[in-house]
Amino acid sequence: MKHYAIALLTTVIAFHSYAVDPKPATQATIDANQIVLDTLPFKDKKDFDDAQRGLIAKQDTVTIKNGKGDVVWDLEAYKKFITLENPSPDSVNPSLWRNAQLNMINGLFEVTDGIYQVRGYDLSNITFIKGKTGWIVFDPLISQETAKAALDFINSELGERPVVAVVYSHSHIDHFGGVRGIVNEQDVIDGKVTIIASHGFTEHAVSENVIAGNAMGRRAIYMYGALLPRDEFSGVNGGLGQTTSTGLATLIKPTDIIEKTGDERTVDGIKMVFQYTPGSEAPTEINTWFPDKKALWMAENSTNTMHNILTLRGAQVRDALKWSGYLQETIETWGDEVEVKFQSHHWPLWGQADIVDYFKKQRDMYKYTHDQTVRLMNQGYIGSEISEVIHFPDSLDKNWSTRGYYGTLRHNSRAVYQRYMGWYSGNPSDLNNLPPADAAQKYVEYMGGEDAAISKAKADFDKGEYRWVAEVMKHVVFANPDSKNGKMLLADTYEQLGYQAESGPWRSVYLQGANELRNGTPSAGGTTTASPDIIKNMPPEMLFDYLAVRILPEKAAGKNLSINIDFTDLDEKYTLYIENSVLNHTTKLSDKPDVTLTLTKAALDDVQLGNITLEKAIADGDIKVKGNEQVFKDFVGMLDTFNFWFNIVTP
Incomplete structure (x- = not known):
């Protein structure tokens, strides 16, 4: 029952430098990124106008530290190379670069009368609604340090006000x-x-x-890309924002629960009407309508990008x-009235x-x-085939707010296939196929050996056939x-694929893979x-459900055990059976x-938290x-223990 067994949060307090320097973009990558420049409407600057609208104040330096002096958020690392004036480097997809530029527009903003955001x-963003006596805060970020810095910032600019209410839009930690x-x-x-x-x-929130x-x-x-340095060859943008903060994540239980769409609350003079959207972007989520302000808070059900149907870190x-x-x-309920x-x-x-x-x-x-x-699934196509042939119509493809900075059409279409059909393609060869390492031995043998495979792959690399x-490799x-x-060679290949990626997570996945191939699997990183x-x-x-997935079957084999557990403070009792x-x-x-x-x-x-050992707890x-x-x-x-730093790009 050790605390390291439950890895709910993954944050990083230091970057790993490369032992092998990143390589520049190849001509094939430069050409691929030029196609993006030529295809998308980069002359449209409306998003830049909207992102800067209502700016009240901006802090010169946005570096936030915890009580020990450790940096938990540092926008300055990005400011060194991402500006509104700089064109996209060869090593960054121009569309992703544009998204990074927009996400670097930071400060305190007035959204509409009485509604403010610190971005x-x-x-994520933290939102402040001005009530009669204090602030109603929507979504207080990932870390207590960053949330406090935002509250201090707005109070210093608009006057000290207490927080009278907090709204959690959904159950993701940011x-x-x-x-x-x-x-x-x-x-509370x-x-x-x-x-x-x-x-x-x-x-x-807890089970995530x-x-x-x-x-x-x-x-x-x-x-x-949490371990990647911040530069044009590495960490640039996460799609939803630049990256995640690394301070202490906290939780205070809600005191007021929204049960259904149409539920209303008036808090500190502010009327709010909620739309309950379980099973959308999160298992439980709420949008909020402010009728007196004609303003609609969309939580994370709509952002200025395509979101994930299946997140690359893994989820349902x-x-x-x-x-x-x-x-x-949303359109039918408030579309005729909404102004912001x-x-x-x-x-x-x-x-x-x-x-x-936009909503449509x-x-x-x-x-x-x-x-x-x-439709394609019912024509007999499998996930990998569908992702290759599915394309948006121009009305969606050439629209900035539906571009794949976070989710992508390629992996979201596979996710839809997975939801309906599961892992099995239907081809008997995939029913009981060899695991990767075993299959690899035979593949390389059939290719004529390792040297022959590398030689052929180098020729294809030179032709830009990175996939x-x-x-x-x-x-x-x-x-x-x-x-x-x-x-x-595989690292070089992943690197070029990363440079071409429009999705922030795709870029991070490729570049982290390249990093680990060159420098080995990390053993630490905060x-x-x-x-x-x-x-x-x-x-x-x-x-108990978590302990069950840690049972080592060979150690439990033949055992029949029963353990009664009495939680005296909860007045709850359980029996565990093996x-x-x-x-x-x-x-x-x-x-x-x-x-x-x-x-x-x-x-x-x-x-669980490691404050005391099991043996000492019994002894005391x-x-x-x-x-x-x-x-x-x-x-x-x-009970099994899990090695966090398991291999991914190597067996």
Whole structure:
């Protein structure tokens, strides 16, 4: 039951430099990026006007530190090479560069009368609604340090006001993690501060990444490029924002729950009407209409990019059809009245006609992806084939707000296929195919050996056929992970694919892969595990489900154990059973358990967080053991531990 077992958050407090310097863009990459410049409407500057509209103040330096002096957010690293004037470098897709330029427009902005945003202080925006006496804060960023800096900034510019309410738009951590930077929990307990969220928020906020947290956390290093230096050859932009902050993520439970669309609240004189959108961008999410201001907060259900139907770090596939349906409901409900829409990422949009047109394109982006994927699926195409032939019509393809800076049409179409059809392509050869390392040995043998494969791949690299070279060299590296020539050619290939990528996560994935091929798999990098608030809000059932996926079957084989657990502070009791190498839990207690544990949830939290060892907790009496203590020790010995830094680009 050690705290490192639950990797809910992945943050980085230091960049890794390259042992092998990045290489410049090849002519093939320069040509590919020039096509983007020639194809998209770069002369359209409306987004730049909107992103700068309402600027009240801008801090000269946006570098935020924690109490120990560690930097948790540094916009200055990007300012050194991303400006509004600089053209896109050869090593960056021009469309992604444009998105990075827009996301670098930072400061305190007035969205409309009484609504303000601080942008550029984290991956997400923090929004302040001016009530009669204080601030209503929407989505307090990832880290308490960045949220506090934003609150201090707006108070210094517009006058000191207390926070009287917080609204969590949804259950992703960049929308609640900074809450303790702006709110004292005692004020929430005393009723001085209201925290509003939608039904199921706490469960989903805590469970996000628990079961598969270790694998998701490792893959998030790739998706967000968290270890990459900040320069034109490395980390440039994350699509939704520049990157993620690395301070302490916190959580205070909501005190007011939105159950359905149409629920209304008036807080500190501000009337709000909510649209409940479960199963859209998040398992639980709410948009908010401000009728007195004709302003619509869209949470993350619509941003100025295509979002993910399946995030590259791994998650459950989202429902593109349901998502588009909620956007249609938004249009029908408030489309005739809305004068400004704003959200938790990117910049606002003004004007009823432009907003409705924007909503229609956002709606149809997801509907088209769904409908055309399913159409092609029913024609017999598989996911990889669909992603190759599906294309948006010009009305969506040439529209900036539906470009693939975060999600992409290629991987979102595969996600829709996966939602309906799963992993199996239908071809019998894919039913029981060899795993990558075993298949690689045979592929390389059939290619005529490693040297022959590399020689042919180099020729294709010179022709700019990077997707094919990546496929070939993947097999060479998996067949022989000690092949320096193979790894270096594959790294060079990933690098060029990264330079061409329009999606921030795609760029990060390719460049992190190149980095690890050249320099090896990292062993550290500032990754953190679950924050204390996340652990404290994890119910026992969620913990037991997580322990179940850690059972080592060979150690549990033939064992039949029963453990009663009595949480004295929760007045809850459970029985854990080990049978058939499976851990189950129930509230129907065993009459004859092998061992009984009596403890508080707080004591278990301390063990989870590593504040105290299990042995010391037992010795100190924080965990009381009755019965056969060896049974409990045997159970603990059955639990697997996960290596966070597992290999990805090598076997």
